[in-house]
Amino acid sequence: MNQPRADSIVQHVRTKFAGALRGATVHRGELTLVVARERVLDVLAFLRDDESLRFDFPIDLAAVDYRDHPRREFPERFAVIYHLLSTATEERLRVKAPVPEDDPVCPSAVGLWSLANWTEREVFDMFGIRFDGHPDLRRILMWEEFEHHPLRKDYPLRGLGERDRYTVVRDDFPQAARSRRQEPAARSSAERGPG
Amino acid sequence: MSDHRTTTSGADMHELGPTGAVGGEHMVLNFGPQHPATHGTFRLLLELDGERIVRCTPYIGYLHSGFEKLGEHHTYNQYVTVVDRMNYMSPFANDLAYHMAVEKLYGIECTEYTQLVRLMLAEVARLQDHSFFLGTPALDLGSMTPFLWSFVGREECYDVFEFVTGARYMTAYTRTGGLMWDVPPDFKERIKYVADRTPGELDDIESILCSNPIWLSRMQGIGRITAEDVVDYGITGPSARASGVCRDLRRDQPYLGYEAMDFEIPTCAEGDCYARYIVRVEEMRQSARILQQAIRMLPDGGQVNVDPARKVTLPPKAEVHAKMEQMIHHFELIMPGSGGAPPVGEVYVANETAMGELGFYLVSDGTKFPYRVRVRPPSFLHYAMFPRLVEGRLLSDVVSVLSSLNIIAAELDR
Numbered sequence: 287m288n289q290p291r292a293d294s295i296v297q298h299v300r301t302k303f304a305g306a307l308r309g310a311t312v313h314r315g316e317l318t319l320v321v322a323r324e325r326v327l328d329v330l331a332f333l334r335d336d337e338s339l340r341f342d343f344p345i346d347l348a349a350v351d352y353r354d355h356p357r358r359e360f361p362e363r364f365a366v367i368y369h370l371l372s373t374a375t376e377e378r379l380r381v382k383a384p385v386p387e388d389d390p391v392c393p394s395a396v397g398l399w400s401l402a403n404w405t406e407r408e409v410f411d412m413f414g415i416r417f418d419g420h421p422d423l424r425r426i427l428m429w430e431e432f433e434h435h436p437l438r439k440d441y442p443l444r445g446l447g448e449r450d451r452y453t454v455v456r457d458d459f460p461q462a463a464r465s466r467r468q469e470p471a472a473r474s475s476a477e478r479g480p481g
Numbered sequence: 482m483s484d485h486r487t488t489t490s491g492a493d494m495h496e497l498g499p500t501g502a503v504g505g506e507h508m509v510l511n512f513g514p515q516h517p518a519t520h521g522t523f524r525l526l527l528e529l530d531g532e533r534i535v536r537c538t539p540y541i542g543y544l545h546s547g548f549e550k551l552g553e554h555h556t557y558n559q560y561v562t563v564v565d566r567m568n569y570m571s572p573f574a575n576d577l578a579y580h581m582a583v584e585k586l587y588g589i590e591c592t593e594y595t596q597l598v599r600l601m602l603a604e605v606a607r608l609q610d611h612s613f614f615l616g617t618p619a620l621d622l623g624s625m626t627p628f629l630w631s632f633v634g635r636e637e638c639y640d641v642f643e644f645v646t647g648a649r650y651m652t653a654y655t656r657t658g659g660l661m662w663d664v665p666p667d668f669k670e671r672i673k674y675v676a677d678r679t680p681g682e683l684d685d686i687e688s689i690l691c692s693n694p695i696w697l698s699r700m701q702g703i704g705r706i707t708a709e710d711v712v713d714y715g716i717t718g719p720s721a722r723a724s725g726v727c728r729d730l731r732r733d734q735p736y737l738g739y740e741a742m743d744f745e746i747p748t749c750a751e752g753d754c755y756a757r758y759i760v761r762v763e764e765m766r767q768s769a770r771i772l773q774q775a776i777r778m779l780p781d782g783g784q785v786n787v788d789p790a791r792k793v794t795l796p797p798k799a800e801v802h803a804k805m806e807q808m809i810h811h812f813e814l815i816m817p818g819s820g821g822a823p824p825v826g827e828v829y830v831a832n833e834t835a836m837g838e839l840g841f842y843l844v845s846d847g848t849k850f851p852y853r854v855r856v857r858p859p860s861f862l863h864y865a866m867f868p869r870l871v872e873g874r875l876l877s878d879v880v881s882v883l884s885s886l887n888i889i890a891a892e893l894d895r
Contacts, residue, residue, distance in 0.1 A: 313826050313828075314586070314588070314826065314828050316827075316829065318827075342712060343715065344712075344715045345715060345829075345831070345838070346840060346842065346855070346857040348842060348855040348857075350844055350852075350853045350855075351853075354852075355844075355846050355852060356825065356847060357825050357846075357847075367842070367855075369829055369840070369842070369857070373712075373726075373728060376734050380829065399712075399713055399715065400713045400865070401713070401714050401715040401862060403865060404862070404864075404865040405861075405862075408861075426541060426542060427541065427542035427894060427895075428542060429542070436547065436550060437550055443547070443550055443551070443553075
């Protein structure tokens with residue numbers, strides 16, 4: 287996207303959403319808008335429906351944890367990232383909605399595009415950001431009882447020992463119980479040791 | 482302390498919604514995660530009224546390996562080995578999309594020679610991927626012969642990658658600014674062999690399948706995706722083109738030199754399983770056509786890696802042992818530290834892979850390790866549509882729709 291077109295898009299959005307638009311940057315030809323989370327759905331709908339914009343195609347919905355980033359654009363720890371595409375002009379656009387750590391909530395975009403359904407579930411699973419209005423906000427990649435949010439910067443790469451506390455409960459059918467008595471008991475990886 | 486409970490008796494009963502008449506007329510059936518027709522570990526909880534599916538709940542995450550988190554702990558060139566393992570049907574396509582994003586982050590452009598080599602291997606990867614989905618829908622529906630035939634073609638693609646990169650499968654061939662090494666001298670002959678034999682193989686497989694009444698009745702009219710669904714769910718690739726949405730990044734946002742290639746974008750209006758199948762077959766023919774053109778355009782040699790200042794590319798080993806500067810560059814690039822890092826910034830780059838739009842959103846914090854790697858996974862987004870396509874239909878349609886959607890579990894879960 288060239289600079290004049292990016293400027294005109296920013297101008298157009300700013301005239302309608304002056305308070306909500308917190309920033310706009312162009313880097314490597316990509317336009318990024320930073321929008322207050324309270325108004326992000328309105329801005330996305332405007333980007334989609336306005337005749338001169340027509341960013342109708344949802345590409346992706348993700349999040350970033352900026353806790354360790356050296357050059358923070360905003361004080362909030364997280365941001366929900368929306369990538370959009372215009373099928374009419376083949377232009378791309380990125381919208382960021384900052385989300386604070388102490389109130390990790392963002393409105394759900396499910397009403398705009400169904401793509402948001404599973405992608406918001408993944409953001410919730412990985413970052414712990416809740417989406418207001420999501421019909422079925424539960425974990426999608428990790429198991430239900432898992433207690434942490436793995437893509438946060440404070441969650442270590444190798445986890446917090448979940449593998450050693452992984453319990454399997456079997457329904458006790460008589461045949462299974464008989465054959466289990468003949469097997470050696472399963473040992474956890476902590477007992478087995480390294481290698 | 483968290484407990485992960487599994488039961489052998491079948492469904493997790495507490496997960497059934499308000500319509501779940503447990504003990505009433507509906508049967509709850511677990512489809513997966515171990516099932517020959519799922520092509521990967523994912524699970525469907527099906528609530529059935531006889532053969533008809535009342536409700537379908539997908540459960541994924543069985544293959545979740547934290548690829549995005551791993552991205553934060555590997556350098557940009559190391560991570561290509563992880564990226565291979567996402568869409569494992571065409572690993573090179575992942576390498577390519579990833580490294581194109583990295584190069585945009587660095588602000589580097591590859592040489593024309595490298596771009597053409599990458600384009601050719603990307604098309605071989607597309608053939609490789611589509612070859613799998615040529616035969617496996619047939620296998621799932623009970624026809625074994627086309628499956629075995631399609632794997633012959635797939636093995637030819639493996640051979641190309643083996644001779645070029647050393648690995649049949651997990652190629653890890655791209656590097657920032659170029660490739661691991663130059664292609665071997667007989668590269669053009671090998672590509673020509675694959676491109677020449679593809680149309681004949683497709684004719685054989687089509688002749689065995691596409692006039693077969695069983696095939697047609699189990700694939701036509703099943704699993705219809707409308708054009709509105711395509712935009713609503715962000716469906717891309719052959720699944721979108723089979724629903725009449727004629728978009729292809731190779732034509733609409735060309736990269737790697739696709740603008741110089743003459744090829745068609747097959748589309749179909751029906752949007753059913755059969756449409757997705759024939760769109761893929763036709764794409765394979767078009768890929769062969771692109772390869773024939775590229776072979777004529779490829780010079781006999783060229784500069785593979787850009788980067789005379791050696792800020793991102795490793796110097797040749799012989800020079801590392803003999804010259805001081807090259808040793809320093811080698812050290813800086815391999816050891817943890819700040820040598821060879823991109824500027825702070827973020828990019829999103831997408832390629833048209835066999836699956837659809839595969840995009841990488843990379844956030845850099847100015848160090849050698851990406852700050853965040855987000856993979857835009859087409860399989861994940863397509864699978865989100867799945868319950869819509871099978872609810873109200875028969876159990877046997879689950880298999881047809883699943884195989885036609887091209888879901889790769891590792892890209893789904895990452």
